[in-house]
Amino acid sequence: MPGWQALRAELHDKGLEIVTIGLDAGGADAVRPWIEAANPDHPSLIDETHIVDELFGVTNVPNAVWIDERGMIVRPAEPANIEHSPLQDMEIPDGLPERIHDMLVEVKEIRDDSEAYRAAIVDWVENGADSPYALSPDAVVARSLPRGRDESEAAACFELGRHLHDAGDDDGAVTWWREAHRLDPNNWTYKRQAWSLASTAPGEPSDLMQGPTDLYEGNWLDDVKASGGGANYYPSFQP
């Protein structure tokens, strides 16, 4: 969040507003510590149902969508890192548990387009429709991720699971979330949300390790490896 706040401070007078949306089935209570610590000037919203997946094609975080002054999307949902992660430069220490070691190996492989992506935002804010990064309506639709029957059905299954989770029907939630993961293995918000809930103790901060559980077939490390490793975790930035 601090990176986005700095970007907003730089570009707000030039006509940019940032809206951050916290995806969390736990609602306001789950995201409150992060939002209160950041205390942002920009609208900071909560999306309990991951509705931005359905409406905008978000599939992982951070993802961002660019919308112009007329309410037209000029870049569809895409990876949106604007800061280099220090994790990527770290020397992996000896003696770590194997799973943590292997996760760090994959994290170091994650593509870092943060500099190019941040520069593209600045270019768009300064040049508007003349920016080479602002796409035509046809290109926006064509570049939004493929969505067939399976991906759409996964969204419906996730919604059922989220509703049942909220109603305290954990068995029902897991059943439908497993189905969502099977139908759309490329949607990481559906998977990471469920994995994190499965391995986070009540009242504790979200579990970022998201290791194997009895409830789900997948987990972060094995699914990243299955999809081609950390280098494929975020698609590369396409100007």
Add this chain to the structure above:
Amino acid sequence: MLTTSLDVESSAFEAASGWHLRPEGACNGDVCVPLPDGVRSSDGTRVQLDLLAERLGAPLVHDEERGLYAMGPATITGHALTSAEAPELELPDLDGNLFRLSSLHGRKVLLVAWASW
């Protein structure tokens, strides 16, 4: 969208799906899908969700045990977006106040999805 019945209020469908029901059909931005007779009630206030979902290529998932239906998003373009026109998005902030994306008309907006997990 989630529902216990396939006979739903038009306004509920519009709010949940980002589609608008107009005389020419179901519209998303500049894309309109004509609707055959029987999809809408004669006064237009209700729609038959299974028939509408079929027209939009939106799967309908049924949890028989719990009496729930969930409709997935439209697939008619084969892409996540049907149109480049941003749909309305209405979400709460920490205090429960609803914020509408359309209130930012006239500014450039960067919509950033993040999570703590």
